[in-house]
Amino acid sequence: MKKIHINCDLGEGGAYDDKLMPFISACNIACGGHAGNLETISRTIDLAIENNVEIGAHPSYPNKENFGRKSMLISEEELEESIINQVQLVQRIAAEKGAEIIHIKPHGALYNDAAKDEKVAKIVLNSLGKINGNYALYAPFNSVISKLARGKIKVNFEAFADRNYNEDFSLVSRSDPQAVLHQKEAVFQHVFYMFSEEKVATLRGAKKSFKADTFCLHSDTKNAVEILHYLQQKLKDKDIQIKKR
Numbered sequence: 001m002k003k004i005h006i007n008c009d010l011g012e013g014g015a016y017d018d019k020l021m022p023f024i025s026a027c028n029i030a031c032g033g034h035a036g037n038l039e040t041i042s043r044t045i046d047l048a049i050e051n052n053v054e055i056g057a058h059p060s061y062p063n064k065e066n067f068g069r070k071s072m073l074i075s076e077e078e079l080e081e082s083i084i085n086q087v088q089l090v091q092r093i094a095a096e097k098g099a100e101i102i103h104i105k106p107h108g109a110l111y112n113d114a115a116k117d118e119k120v121a122k123i124v125l126n127s128l129g130k131i132n133g134n135y136a137l138y139a140p141f142n143s144v145i146s147k148l149a150r151g152k153i154k155v156n157f158e159a160f161a162d163r164n165y166n167e168d169f170s171l172v173s174r175s176d177p178q179a180v181l182h183q184k185e186a187v188f189q190h191v192f193y194m195f196s197e198e199k200v201a202t203l204r205g206a207k208k209s210f211k212a213d214t215f216c217l218h219s220d221t222k223n224a225v226e227i228l229h230y231l232q233q234k235l236k237d238k239d240i241q242i243k244k245r
Contacts, residue, residue, distance in 0.1 A: 001239050001240065001241050002239060002240045002241070003240070003241050003242070003243040004025075004191075004195055004215065004235060004240050004241070004242055004243060005025045005026065005156075005213060005214040005215065005242075005243045006023070006024045006025050006026075006161070006214070006215050006216075006217065006228075006231075006242050006243075007024060007025060007026040007027065007028060007054075007056070007105075007138070007158070007214050007215070007216050007217075008020055008021075008024045008026075008027055008028070008216065008217055008218070008219050008224075008228075009027075009028045009030070009058055009105075009107070009216070009218055009219055009220075010027045010028065010029060010030070010044050010047075010219055011027075011029040011030040011031075011035070011036045011040045011041055011043075011044035011058075012030045012034070012035040012036065012219060012220065013035055013036075013040070014219045014220055016219065016224065016225050017043075017044060017047060017219065018047055019225045020219055020224060020225060020228060021047045021048065021050075021051045021053055022051050023228040023229065023231070023232050023242060024053055024217075024228070024242070025053065025054060025214070025242060025243045025244060025245075026053060026054035026055075026056055026102065026103065026214065027044060027047075027048050027053050027054070027055060027056060028056045028057070028058035028103075028105045028107075028138070028216075029041055029044045029045065029048075029055065029056065029057060029058055029090055030058050030060075030107070031057050031058060031059055031086040031087065031089050031090045032062075032085075032086050032089060033059050033060035033061060033062045033063070033064075033068055033082060033083075033086050033107065033110075034060040034061070034063060034064055034066075034067050034068025034069075034107055034108060035064060035067065035068075038089075038093070041089065041090055041093050042093055042097075045090075045093055045094055045097055045099060046097070048099070049097060049099055052244045052245045053244070053245065054102040054103065054245055055090070055094055055099055055100070055101050055102055056101055056102060056103040056104060056105055056135075056138070057086065057087040057090040057091070057101050057103075057104050057105075058104075058105050058106075058107050059082070059083045059086035059087055059104070059106060059107065059110070060086075060106065060107035060108050060109070060110050060111075061074065061079070061082075061108070061109055061110050062074075062078075062082045063109075067108065068107045068108035068109060068110065069108040069109055069174075070108075070109050071109045071113055072109070076123050079123050079127075080123055080126060080127045080130075083106075083123075083124065083127035083128075084127050084130055084131060087101070087104060087127075087128070087131050088131060091131070091133065100133070101133060101135055102135055102136065103135050103136040103137065103138055103156065104128060104135055104136075104137055104138070105137070105138035105158070106124055106138075110124070111140075112170075112171070114139070114143070114144070114145040115139065115140045115143035115144060115145055115170070116143070116144055116170070117144065118144055118148070121143075121144045121145035121148050122148065124145060125145065125148060125149055125152060125153070128153060129152065129153075135153075135154075136153070136154040136155065136156045137149055137153050137154065137155050137156070138155075138156050138158045138214065138216075139155050139156075139157065139158060140157065140158060140169060140170075141157040141158075141159070141169055141210055141211050141212065142169050143169075156213040156214050157211045157212050157213045157214075158212065158213070158214050158215070158216055159191075159194050159200070159210070159212035159214070159215050159216070160215070160216050160217075160218075161181075161187050161190060161191045161215045161216060161217040161227075161231070162180055162181045162182075162187055162190075162216075162217050162218055162221045162224075162227070163179060163180060163181065163218075164176075164178055164179055164180075164181065164202070164203040165200050165201075165202045165203065166202060166203065166204075167202050167204065167206050167208065169200070169208070169210070172203050178203060180218075180221060182221065182222050182223065184223070184226060184227045184230040184231070185230075187217070187227050187230075187231060188230065188231055188234045188235075191215055191231065191235075192234070192235070192238065194210060194212050194215070195212070195215070195240070196238075198210060198211060198212075217231075
């Protein structure tokens with residue numbers, strides 16, 4: 001049986017983290033930049049340990065007001081310090097529970113900016129280079145940060161189960177009504193095509209070669225629990241199992 005790696009952004013204040021956790025391989029835990037605090041981080045780590053799910057840190061621009069989804073005018077030093085503090089907070093709490101972080105995934109605007117802006121990508125990589133640990137970086141395929149990371153840190157290419165793509169592999173803007181996939185059938189077809197064909201079908205209908213090591217479903221996507229349950233069942237029908245530690 002083939003195995004697929006599914007990740008989810010959790011600890012962001014959603015009401016269904018405990019229901020999503022059994023269906024995923026890895027969780028990306030909000031660590032205070034866009035959402036999250038000591039209590040939510042601790043609770044999410046406990047859920048991950050209970051469900052045998054990989055633990056990851058999900059740092060962002062320090063911008064809770066906009067949920068980290070808008071770029072910030074911030075100095076390189078401030079951003080670097082913020083990223084380091086966010087990741088180390090998750091590291092510390094995980095270590096207290098006998099666990100460790102397996103990966104790091106920037107959030108929202110920081111993720112998107114690092115994917116296309118060399119300056120931001122270098123700040124993120126410089127920050128991670130100052131954090132002790134053996135972990136992977138989640139980054140988009142063919143992105144600026146993934147190219148700069150070669151030889152510095154392991155990169156796991158990430159695809160999005162519930163988002164449509166442009167021809168340049170960027171995500172369709174959330175301002176577009178077709179940006180997010182809400183129908184469980186559409187999410188399955190999107191994921192299965194990327195996984196089985198190593199291609200992505202863009203919003204305009206192009207089919208482009210594509211690599212994905214892990215697939216993300218957003219916890220704030222409408223009916224995310226239903227989607228994940230359906231995804232698990234349909235993948236099983238295709239002799240594909242969601243990977244666990």
